Amino acid sequence: MKKLIIIALIALTAFSACKNKTELDSNGMPQTLTIAVVQAEGIDEIKKVREQIRDYLQEKLKMPVELIYSNDYTGVIEALRANKAHMADMQPFAYVIASRTLKLNPLVTLGNNGKPSTYKSVIISNAHGNIKTMDDVKARSKNLTLAFVEPASASGHLIPRAYLNSIGLNPDTAFKQTIFAGNHLTSVLSVKSGKVDIGCTTNLVFMLMTKAKMINDGDIRVLWTSDPIVSDPVVIKNEVNKDLQKRIQQAYLDMNKERPEILKAYVKIFIKDTTRRSYMVANDTLYNGLRKIAGSIKSLKAN
Incomplete structure (x- = not known):
């Protein structure tokens, strides 16, 4: 019986550690910053570069950073809703949908010569x-x-x-x-x-x-x-510590100069011209056009 109690306590401790991994403390700080992304099946280069970005953020922020992969955009939205992720690299319409029920702050998007890509x-x-x-x-x-x-x-x-x-x-x-x-x-x-x-x-x-x-x-x-x-925004849940949000945003902006090879490798997967591409500050109004289009389609049932 004693042995069973010990095993149960170990299991409970492991479960609690897993459960608390993405929880925020009273200051809105996570133990591990978790970012949800869509996995592009068959395109290994994308995952490789995302892991390099993860490593860069982890070093820059001086805290653990984890990527969780979803098969689709809906899965990314659900990860945010279920508090399994604090951030997401989101497709624009997925952001529009998610922001209907979640308070999300766009941090950055990919820019082209100072304008959104x-x-x-x-x-x-x-x-x-x-x-x-x-x-x-x-x-x-x-x-x-x-x-x-x-x-x-x-x-x-x-x-x-x-x-x-x-x-x-x-x-x-x-x-x-x-x-x-x-x-x-x-x-x-x-x-x-x-x-x-x-x-x-x-x-x-x-x-x-x-x-x-x-x-x-x-x-x-x-x-x-x-x-x-307009290109994908990197977004974060509003309840995450505001100072950490600013630090994350600045980390992406600093990547342009501090680790340009990572950004270049990511952009090069999709387009040939990488010289004018850099992360820039994003804001919610960039996606008002998509909101207007979505609102004009009566049969649209994405939520």
Whole structure:
């Protein structure tokens, strides 16, 4: 019996340590700063660079820093809601969704010559098929399968959904079937393999997959390209100690000069020109455009 009690106490202590790992003390300080990110399956370079950023932050902040990986943006939101993460590297629409119910402070975003970096949404088809233009999509929509990425994706859902609505194609009724692929890579590969007729993604992932030889130059046809979308914010929960928030923000800004090779390696995964890229201070108003688009779509049920 005594032995069982000891084992139980050890288990309880281990559980408590795990449980308290992300809890904040009375000053809003965590034992371990935990950052939630989406894991891009098949793109090992991204995880490698993120671990380098983690190491840099840990050294700079002089406290343990941990990354937790989710398969999708919704998982990142839930990690913040469930107090399993204090921070997140969030896709813009995921931030808009999360900020409806959580108090989040944007810290930084990637800049381009002092202005926020942008990317674009694209709608794609198989280059070897007979869907060559958006006019073809409109004419044949009832026989086509459409793949979004996931509900919390700006480039893979919100922006293309708004565009399709604007040309008279309600994604919920105009197509033979509308699905969520789960991530950008699956959306693109589903188009390539012929599992779906048209798919949505971002131009950055599209170029990244070409670079990684996941697709060839002649595999995919781009049917439509959106206006620029402001890049991802790094956000933190409001209840985290305000001084620590400032230190984290400054650490990202200092990375531009102190560890430029890390930032360059991260940017280079997606784009060729790394010379003008640097972290810059982000603010909530950068994402008001996405909020307006989301508010204009009555059928949108991402929450």
